Amino acid sequence: MTEIVVDCTGETCPVPLVETRKALRKAADGDIIEVIGTHPSSKKEIPMAVKALGLKLLGVEESGDIWKIRIKKEKEN
Amino acid sequence: MAEQQDKATIIVHSGDMDKLYSALIVGNGALAMGMDVSLFFTFWGLLRLKKGGLEKGPLSKMHMFGLGKLMVKMKMKKQNVASLERMMQDFKELGGKILACDMTMDIMGIKPEDLRQDLIGDYCGVGTYLDEARNSKITLFI
Numbered sequence: 711m712t713e714i715v716v717d718c719t720g721e722t723c724p725v726p727l728v729e730t731r732k733a734l735r736k737a738a739d740g741d742i743i744e745v746i747g748t749h750p751s752s753k754k755e756i757p758m759a760v761k762a763l764g765l766k767l768l769g770v771e772e773s774g775d776i777w778k779i780r781i782k783k784e785k786e787n
Numbered sequence: 788m789a790e791q792q793d794k795a796t797i798i799v800h801s802g803d804m805d806k807l808y809s810a811l812i813v814g815n816g817a818l819a820m821g822m823d824v825s826l827f828f829t830f831w832g833l834l835r836l837k838k839g840g841l842e843k844g845p846l847s848k849m850h851m852f853g854l855g856k857l858m859v860k861m862k863m864k865k866q867n868v869a870s871l872e873r874m875m876q877d878f879k880e881l882g883g884k885i886l887a888c889d890m891t892m893d894i895m896g897i898k899p900e901d902l903r904q905d906l907i908g909d910y911c912g913v914g915t916y917l918d919e920a921r922n923s924k925i926t927l928f929i
Contacts, residue, residue, distance in 0.1 A: 732877070
């Protein structure tokens with residue numbers, strides 16, 4: 711199991727969403743992907759994509775303008 | 788009738804820069820959310836698939852002989868908006884399909900070697916579009 715960090719700070723629509731998906735496709739089952747960004751809508755939309763893909767959202771953290779989203783590449787039961 | 792698939796099919800009819808952005812942003816977003824996506828490039832849209840043509844489109848409004856486009860491009864750069872080339876590469880990497888209308892190629896005298904063959908998955912007519920669109924949850928004409 712590896713932790714992969716995807717830094718999308720300063721990036722705008724649709725880059726954080728697209729980079730998240732690219733990282734998820736490359737990751738192995740069980741890997742954890744941490745996406746860091748500043749684009750406000752992506753904070754809501756990346757969890758929507760995680761749900762649509764049937765993967766596990768571990769958490770969304772926020773400090774100031776920066777958010778961190780943790781995803782596990784594992785099918786939800 | 789077959790069940791609708793989690794798929795988006797988009798006709799890219801316009802060659803305008805802003806509209807190509809719309810098509811690619813929706814397409815890339817749909818791919819990111821786990822959908823299949825096909826982009827059908829036809830008429831003025833197909834010109835954007837010519838070698839060196841991707842960024843050549845005018846603005847659909849306020850183009851002002853290129854001045855408006857220049858200003859929008861400067862704004863986009865400041866806001867860190869991805870280039871059309873990068874969006875195309877992302878689209879391909881996420882498994883998106885690009886189809887080129889062969890009738891437009893005949894009308895405009897465009898040959899396959901004039902086009903970005905690295906991007907194009909196939910050349911087709913309306914039948915292929917309908918075959919994909921009839922079972923897609925999202926279809927757009929841009």
